[in-house]
Amino acid sequence: MRRAIVALALIVVIALLLVVGRWYVATQRVQDVATHAAQSIAPGDSKSTASTVRRAFSSSQAQADRGGYRLPESAGRATIHLHAIEAYASRQERDLAALPPPNLPLTAERFAQLKGLSDDGNARAACVLAEEVTKCGFLPSMGEKELQYRERKLQALQREGRTDDRLVKQIAGSRAMLKLLQEECVASVAVASAEPAWRHMLRSALLGFEPAMSRFVSSPMFDPTDLSASVDALAAYRSYYGPMLDAVAQRGDSFRMAVAAREYGGTPLRFNVFDVSVLIGGVSRDVARALAFAYATVELHSRQIAAGTSLSEKEREQAARQLASGRSRAAEIEAQSTPDERLQARALADQMIANWSPDVVSPRPKATRETPGKSKFDDFDSICRD
Numbered sequence: 001m002r003r004a005i006v007a008l009a010l011i012v013v014i015a016l017l018l019v020v021g022r023w024y025v026a027t028q029r030v031q032d033v034a035t036h037a038a039q040s041i042a043p044g045d046s047k048s049t050a051s052t053v054r055r056a057f058s059s060s061q062a063q064a065d066r067g068g069y070r071l072p073e074s075a076g077r078a079t080i081h082l083h084a085i086e087a088y089a090s091r092q093e094r095d096l097a098a099l100p101p102p103n104l105p106l107t108a109e110r111f112a113q114l115k116g117l118s119d120d121g122n123a124r125a126a127c128v129l130a131e132e133v134t135k136c137g138f139l140p141s142m143g144e145k146e147l148q149y150r151e152r153k154l155q156a157l158q159r160e161g162r163t164d165d166r167l168v169k170q171i172a173g174s175r176a177m178l179k180l181l182q183e184e185c186v187a188s189v190a191v192a193s194a195e196p197a198w199r200h201m202l203r204s205a206l207l208g209f210e211p212a213m214s215r216f217v218s219s220p221m222f223d224p225t226d227l228s229a230s231v232d233a234l235a236a237y238r239s240y241y242g243p244m245l246d247a248v249a250q251r252g253d254s255f256r257m258a259v260a261a262r263e264y265g266g267t268p269l270r271f272n273v274f275d276v277s278v279l280i281g282g283v284s285r286d287v288a289r290a291l292a293f294a295y296a297t298v299e300l301h302s303r304q305i306a307a308g309t310s311l312s313e314k315e316r317e318q319a320a321r322q323l324a325s326g327r328s329r330a331a332e333i334e335a336q337s338t339p340d341e342r343l344q345a346r347a348l349a350d351q352m353i354a355n356w357s358p359d360v361v362s363p364r365p366k367a368t369r370e371t372p373g374k375s376k377f378d379d380f381d382s383i384c385r386d
Contacts, residue, residue, distance in 0.1 A: 026235035033199055033236070037206040040121040069344050072264070074242030074283040081205075081213065081247035088123060088208030095124040096385060103378045105187035106132045111194060118200070123207035127384035130200035130212070130221070135380045136185035138197050138221055140178060145223075147174040184377050197221040198233045204384075205244060211383045214248045214256065217241060242283040249293055250352050252360030254322070257297045258329070265290035265333050287337045291345035294330035296352050301326055303361045 099122075100113055114132075117125035150171050157164055185191065198221040204212035222233035242263070249260040262268050266285040301323035305316065334342060 022231055023235065026231045027239070029232050030202075030236045030239055033202055034206055036119075037121075037203050040119055041207070069288060072284045072286045072289065075246050075286075075289060077243035078246035078250065081208075081244055082250060084206065084208035085210050085213070085247070085251070086208075088210075091121075091123075092209075095122045098122055099124055099128060099385065102381055102385065105185070106136060106190045106194075107187065108190050111190035118203065121207060123204045123209035123212065124384050126200045126204035126207065127209055127212045127215075128381045129194070130197045130204060130215075131381040131384060132188065133191055133194050133197040133200065134221055135377060136181070136188040136191040137194070138223075140181050140185070142223060143174060143178050143181065147171065147178065150174065180376060196233060198236060202236055202240065205240070209384075210248065210251065211386065213244045214253060215383060217245045217248060217256065246283070250355070252296075252300060252352075252356045254297060254300055257293045257300070258326070261290050261293040261297065261329060261333065263290075264293065265336075287333065288341040288344040289348065291330065291333045291337055291342065292348035292352065294326065294333050295345060295349035297326040298323065298330055299349065299353055300356075300360065307361055 095117075098117055100110060104110060111129075114125045114129050118129060150167060154164065154167050154171060157167075198216070201212055201216045201221060205216045220233070220237055222230040222237075227234065245256060245260055245263065249256040259268075260283075263283045264286045301319055305319050305323065337345070
């Protein structure tokens with residue numbers, strides 16, 4: 001009996017060591033992505049980036065010391081991402097001009113061109129690679145699993161003599177989408193040997209490309225049903241989700257501000273236990289910061305309504321609903337806060353608002369690309385080119 005207990009304990013210890021070791025390898029691989037991104041910045045740009053990072057730390061410290069308020073770790077790291085966005089602004093147009101044309105298969109030659117640009121610090125190229133690998137690698141894989149799950153569910157119902165018209169339509173839609181993806185991706189032969197999509201998107205985000213940062217936060221590109229193959233991605237998201245969410249929220253992204261308010265308020269949006277965000281984790285609870293994002297959200301929607309002379313009736317109604325929802329959320333958080341936290345939140349919100357660009361309140365209309373015979377998956381990488 002004693003030998004059995006010792007053997008069992010030994011097995012448990014070995015298993016724990018393997019898990020810890022695998023997690024360490026995953027975190028090192030994520031660090032490699034960050035190191036590679038830092039090394040690929042041009043010498044002239046790296047000096048500017050180093051300067052902005054120094055300002056980030058000094059700004060972070062100044063915020064931390066104000067009124068005894070200590071920034072949560074995710075907020076302190078967010079400052080570095082904010083300055084990366086600022087530093088990248090001067091390279092955006094140059095990087096866009098260097099991109100190959102859109103809506104072409106990811107052949108070996110096209111992959112090599114995009115990879116070369118990405119290695120040279122072109123954040124848009126890294127973003128395009130992420131979207132191409134998502135379209136022809138990640139989406140078909142997840143689509144197949146989703147289709148199989150729905151088919152099994154329908155078969156179980158049919159064995160009981162029942163059916164579900166909504167489920168039947170979903171299955172037909174999944175099959176049509178997979179067929180379209182197969183036709184779209186038949187020539188994208190380089191996808192099979194490419195790195196996972198999340199690595200390219202993380203690289204683009206770390207280089208300071210704001211749309212990639214927002215996409216990285218909102219659309220986790222790994223399979224939660226296959227964690228053994230997704231440990232590296234999980235490590236990346238657990239490390240960067242909070243800081244990048246905070247950064248894009250501070251930039252005036254209304255949806256991310258609402259998400260950040262809930263995250264810092266301790267009531268994150270979780271749809272079910274299989275939600276990828278459950279695995280990623282969130283940020284540490286900070287009532288003052290949650291309230292700051294809630295205040296900023298209300299201010300944004302108020303300004304958009306006031307400035308929205310060109311808004312349609314439908315858009316105005318939507319903005320009014322968002323404003324009402326924002327006020328309700330702010331009131332909920334205020335009820336849990338102290339007077340000092342409310343004062344600190346107002347100061348933090350005012351600081352965020354003061355740094356918004358004019359596009360936050362009055363976004364420029366997005367360019368449309370009308371192409372005859374356009375496929376549903378054409379312009380899939382449009383966020384990388386806008």
